Amino acid sequence: MEMFGSAFDDSMFAEVRDKVTVALSPYKAKFCEPQWFCESAALDTEDSLEKQKVFKFRGDLALRQGSYQNALEAYSSCLEWIPENNLSIRRDVLEGMARSYTQLGERERALETADLLSKESSNTCHLINLLLLKVSIHQKFGPIGSKMASLEQLCSLLPFNPWHWYNLGQSCLQRMEADKPLRSCAPLLRGSEAEQKDGWTEESGGEMEDRTWLKACMCLVRTRLLLMALKQQQSSFVLQRSENALRWLDKALQRLNPPEGAMCSLTEVMSEDLEKMREENQDGESLAGLCVQSFAERWWNKVLLTPQAHRPQKQPEKL
Structure with a gap:
């Protein structure tokens, strides 16, 4: 009677074939000068992805430096080169535009841009960022x-x-x-004038x-x-x-x-x-099933x- 585990497959004793090694081409990292995207030559390309990056980086830099009008122009140009399926970059650009409108004192334009983000929100992370954006807008204009x-x-x-x-x-x-x-x-206010004061x-x-x-x-x-x-x-x-x-x-x-x-x-x-502090976690949850x-x-x-x-x-x- 053959004992369990005593039988061996013949393939175990076959000669090991030499592995074919494929020579890989050396990796060459791309070196970029600081703020390379600010140069006019950065747009001398037919690659839509490169143009998207250039305008996005220009908008981010202008927003950080406080040049809000320049940031709006760069972000608007960037939107033209963003593919429809790239929602993450689109949301990032729209948020930058809303913050630029806020700093320029254009409340309605800022809220309209926030509404665009609201329509494209699909999970709790999107909703949290949207609410934080609205807080900053309302804090700027005072309601x-x-x-x-x-x-x-x-x-x-x-x-x-x-x-x-x-x-x-x-x-x-x-x-x-x-x-x-x-x-x-209050005695000087009448009817709708009093109601307009933040509901008071x-x-x-x-x-x-x-x-x-x-x-x-x-x-x-x-x-x-x-x-x-x-x-x-x-x-x-x-x-x-x-x-x-x-x-x-x-x-x-x-x-x-x-x-x-x-x-x-x-x-x-x-x-x-x-x-329940450690039990409840809704980070990244879909809004469709969120309650x-x-x-x-x-x-x-x-x-x-x-x-x-x-x-x-x-x-x-x-x-």
Whole structure:
């Protein structure tokens, strides 16, 4: 009886054939002078890819140097040479154009370009970049409500990123300061003129101020909770940045002066999902299957239903 494993295939004893070696041509790296794409000779080519690179690099350099009109011209020329299937370069160029329009003070053109990016967004990375772009546009032109709306979407999409909550809290504080002169001049405003002031009216002014105060408190509490949780894993300048932010948060909350009961309630509501910090990951997920609760559903409505979340009678100090 033949034992298992005792039989050998005859091919194992066959002579090994000599491997044929193919001589490879030596690799020659292409050396380029600094800012070679700025020279007029760089466009003396029929290669569409090379022309695309030249205009793209020119636009990026002009944007970095603050020559926003030159950046727009270069980016516009680059779009003509981008293939339809190269969406990554197209999105990069459109974002550069939107930022150039923003710096040139052309708000409508910047938002129109952002809308083009919105139509071509296919995953969460695209959506995050789009929202960050909108935040910068709204921050430049001053509509605090629009900036807050974009930041709320970022907080819903990336609920464990403390810096989006930090920026949203700061925006709430800015809005509280901006509402003060509106209250003083409210009797002079009539009808639609009052409504145009970022959604504020004389009748709803006090209520809006209270809601903004409450939203500022919840954002600062959430930021503090996240930074405290992440602080254990940080070091060097990252840790220093977090510690500086925590000191500012403590001072800001002290000036907002929330009652002790409100602080306990806000802390309880805003820390409910912290145990899921390492589980939730939506980076690169397709928008087609993405299901994210809105800011109001996930946090704001819960805070409003909390009995202790009310504003103290004492007005907070100016931040």
